[in-house]
């Protein structure tokens with residue numbers, strides 16, 4: 001192969017099962033650059049890339065073909081899911097700029113993604129922990145020697161933490177404590193009255209502003225199913241993640257807290273890491289981007305089992321578009337939102353606590369739900385006064 005037909009740059013992609021490789025393929029395919037804060041991968045999106053699966057590498061090696069033949073689409077950047085063949089790929093493409101990108105996440109997040117995979121395949125949530133393949137892969141989690149194990153001579157390695165959106169680079173020195181965080185009871189040094197939107201129940205214990213417990217417990221019972229076994233849950237505008245942690249208390253397999261405020265995200269991540277919660281945090285502005293979808297093996301999309309939109313819809317620029325987006329990527333949506341009479345959302349409703357925000361009539365909620373092939377299962381009041389907030393439960397009609 002002539003030098004001119006080789007890619008300019010080769011990215012050797014590494015990571016254990018459920019570290020995010022299939023997910024990366026989907027992110028690149030759909031051009032979701034806002035989910036990545038990793039220059040090497042963003043450059044691949046900009047310049048044009050070819051993604052090569054590990055199966056193709058194995059076939060190439062078994063057929064004794066040169067690995068350079070994998071680069072067949074003339075793309076500037078070749079991304080090779082290399083697994084144990086990283087050194088061979090580096091050697092084959094020595095004439096190109098070669099960089100290794102290793103995807104990592106806290107061990108409990110990887111574990112949660114793997115559990116989810118088996119639940120998606122139909123294994124009962126309670127049976128996954130004893131499922132033979134799940135147990136067998138336990139030996140394949142990255143451990144304390146991961147940096148040394150992944151090293152490829154003369155190739156620079158970029159480490160990427162895929163636990164949260166956007167994915168970020170981490171330094172080599174941070175790899176071990178990222179993948180193996182130390183368990184501790186969360187120390188919450190900030191004044192909870194300043195920080196908390198909610199009081200949080202994590203692992204069954206309450207943290208934060210205890211005066212809010214009756215109110216928040218009432219909301220949790222009004223919003224969440226009694227059991228969430230095996231479910232995937234996204235809380236949109238989820239603040240410090242209180243409803244994600246509570247969904248996990250009730251058995252959820254994986255939850256995502258989508259939130260624009262950094263102190264709230266930081267606290268959610270700190271609690272997630274210190275208490276080994278299967279919760280990811282997404283820094284996404286709903287006014288600019290769509291809701292993230294779940295990706296399973298080989299880029300297959302999966303709907304969220306439940307999306308929560310609690311006291312958020314009235315604050316976005318285009319509530320209809322945001323609600324329709326939730327209906328597109330989920331099977332069940334719970335909305336808590338300010339109420340008004342009439343046919344269409346409006347602002348400046350008399351007597352409202354937040355007159356400058358949107359208020360929604362139930363008939364509008366029903367029309368949007370039905371347009372997305374959802375039915376209004378119930379309209380309820382939680383602990384808020386009904387004239388301030390109503391809770392809508394919208395279920396997909398199959």
Ligand SMILES: C[S@@+](CC[C@H](N)C(=O)[O-])C[C@H]1O[C@@H](n2cnc3c(N)ncnc32)[C@H](O)[C@@H]1O
Nearest residue numbers: 237238239259260261284285286287310311312
């Ligand atoms: C009123 S709070 C509701 C918090 C929580 N869902 C609850 O009901 O207790 C609204 C939350 O949505 C977040 N938020 C507001 N606008 C947003 C946007 N455009 N994108 C993402 N999050 C947003 C805010 O930072 C805030 O935490």
